[in-house]
Amino acid sequence: MPESTKLTAADFSEFRRAIVIGASSGIGEALARDLAKAGSRVALVARRKNELDRIAKRIRETGTGEAYVHVHDVAHFAEVPELFDKIVEELGGLDMIVYAAGLMPEIAEGEYDFAKDKAMVDVNLLGAMAWLNPAAAFFEAQRRGTIAGISSIAGERGRRGNPAYCTTKAALSTYLESLRNRLARYGVNVVTVKPGFVDTAMTKGKKGLFWLISAEQAATATLDLIRKGTGAAGFVPHRWALVAWVVRHIPSFVFRRLNF
Amino acid sequence: MSTALRTVLPRRVLDGFGRAGNVSCRHVAPRSIEELARVVESASREGMTVGFRGSGRSYGDASLNGRGVVVDTTALGRMLNWDPVNGIVDAEPGLTIEGLWRRTIEDGYWPAVVPGTMFPTLAGCVSMNIHGKNNFKVGPFGDHVLEIDLLKASGEIITCSRTKNPEIFHAAIGGFGLLGAVTRVRLKLKKVESGMLRVNAFYAKNLDHMFDIFEERLGDSDYLVGWVDSFASGDATGRGEVHQAHYLHEGEDPEGRASLHVERQGLPPTIMGFPRAHLWRFMRPFCNDPGWQFVSALKSFMAMLSDGKSYLQSHVAFAFLLDYVPNWRLAYGPTGFIQYQIFVPHETARETMKAILKLQQDRGLPNYLSVLKRHRPDPFLMTHALDGWSMxxxxRVTESNHEKLWKLTEEMSELIVGAGGKFYFAKDAVLRPRDVERAYETEKVDRFFALKKELDPNGLFETELARRIFGSRLDATATGTQKTESDARPYREKSDAPPSSEPIETRSTA
Incomplete structure (x- = not known):
């Protein structure tokens, strides 16, 4: 990772009030901490209260920014409208929303489990729509704002390993692209982040990982991408763009014989 | 409704007609009055405010409500009863002026008061108590309303007229939709013998001349309206054109009653060879100071040539000037425009209007379309009309002129309040509580809010407009609703907010 990324409060003046969904671990946690470090007021949304409290405590100890804890399961879509309003009120407005909640259960060879698939659709896709729709309306009216969604390189192709995960990430990337095309004319920046392998709970114990980066590195790269301005969609780290390009161009008759 | 509105209602980004402000609102369009009543009841239970929106023709924020629900009444557009003998109509709130005249003209009836566009809804016309080019003669829209049904916050529907609940009747008409939901309007229409009007055009070489033409013709006109070239300066300040119109009496129309057919009431499909629907695209490149100065000068020149001309014109073609160019509001570009209408008492009108035109030119912010009308007082509590004149x-709002423009409107508002004038909230986007309090007399505003407290004790009915112009008065009545500075607020309250390069947007809390 380039070490050039020294975050200053000035860089983040446009992200003064942020919501991070899926802030209890991984990239979401790292992003929330980076934002708070730069002076932002961050609403932390996730299921696990003790994890959120731990992160909020660390943020408060750092002395910059502010953290607000909201326990919420993104699959409880009906709670979102009220919680969104409440958070916007608490933060005194909104400049940025990050959707980092994601689920990738282990799918064994020969396993077809609808319950697992549905959980992924709920968390990876529908939860994003439930949260980003009101945020998009808010930002369109405000003519300013940033939406970032953590998708994945897994959405580039339907791999044999985890059909539903690839599906939800492909759908999320397309949804974010549509939002970007909808909102760019109103000065709203919608960013699709497609990380490669990141060292988080999601990848723990998985075999065959390479180019593994820490969640902190992924968060820094994500913020770099966000700060590029309107129209960004990119791989984190960037070298995964090459992998994605290759993977997209493998002909189907070859792809179906591959094991990755 | 079993599920909470807060959860199920979709968000919609709505704008005022001037496009200079946008708000993300919870949107619902009930298909029956019963459904509307259920929405109001649910919102009340959930502690969410309710604002009403018809065709969205108010220029500012009168039909927006970012903090609660926006109830869109356009699906409630049925005509309930039409009495073609007496010209009395009963209609649902969302029936438009267009929907009305198309059904009544062939019976020889035309709405006695119409705005410059045919798209507003009847409930919108009632709530804003709109006026037409004949205000000096027939008063505002409310003067022709016989009866309204009003849904109170409690869910009870009451009928109001000049004899039943007269105090509520005179406050709900022109009450900005803050006292309740208008669920039925009974309106008396005007009997006409012909589908045409006799129109006379006069060139006015300056503002004094225009006032003279008005005063000379006031007694024998059915309609009088003046267009002012606001770019003209010096001796020509206020030059423009006056149009006078008369109804035709029996026998005066060469075609007789044939002109009452609906198909004779159309607008021309092309203007100067351009298809109407795309004309705004042609106007777009002229929507800047030099471009519009050129257009205005051209129009003044044409007015000079047609001075003294007399011709027949259909009701539609004369009344709905704004509908000649569909989507004309887009010509002002993405940052939109504001409309600002001032009402000045007769005695001081000439000097005040001149001062207003001069002030705009001095500040380098001439307006692009000024329209002069004559008014008379009426019995409605929050009326904007007075014995005087309006312009x-x-x-145009741009990213760079925004700060200056709001300052200018403040200066103009000071001038108007000082001259004993008033404003019109169907158009306003800039006024602040202190202007309103002074222009509308504290005693009247007190009475309005006393009625509001009676009809809507928990402050259920609220809009962005209401929060902007009444401010703390609403907080005094409201309970259970969220009050923050942070919600997306389209219009600024004061210009001493930190300078911003952005167009009208949320007030920074920094």
């Missing part, structure tokens, strides 16, 4: 003005 409606369009100001």
């Amino acid at each position: 409606a003005m369009d100001f």
